Amino acid sequence: MTRQLDRIEDTVQPAGPRVESVEDAGELAERVRTYIASRGVSPDMGNDVVHIESQRADNADIVRIAGVMDGRVAGTAMMLGSYGVAGVFLVHVAKSHRRQGIGAALTAAALRTGQDRGTEAGAL
Secondary structure: OEEEHHHOOOOOOOOOOEEEEOOOHHHHHHHHHHHHHHHOOOHHHHHHHHHHHHOOOOHHHEEEEEEEEOOEEEEEEEEEEEOOEEEEEEEEEOHHHOOOOHHHHHHHHHHHHHHHOOOOEEEO
């Protein structure tokens, strides 16, 4: 699904989570721990996944986003901007925090990030 980014609806952010960019290695590790179980990756491989993500050649085009509740990552998303398109990937909400609008808030934040970076369309 794609859509033009000139008309992103305002999504009401659910009470509680704070949506923020993942900026450092510690935040990246927590983000990875949040989503790997849903991807079928063994927790033992968490450090390997963090290393792979931190070494990606396209990191300059990636914005990693976290929904934080009570100081812990409750959900994640990733925006990869390329060829004028903001691709939204790895939207995941921890099982204990689902059905609260966190995934919608993360998706909207990823699309807004793409819009802020000058992309014209978003793809989910």
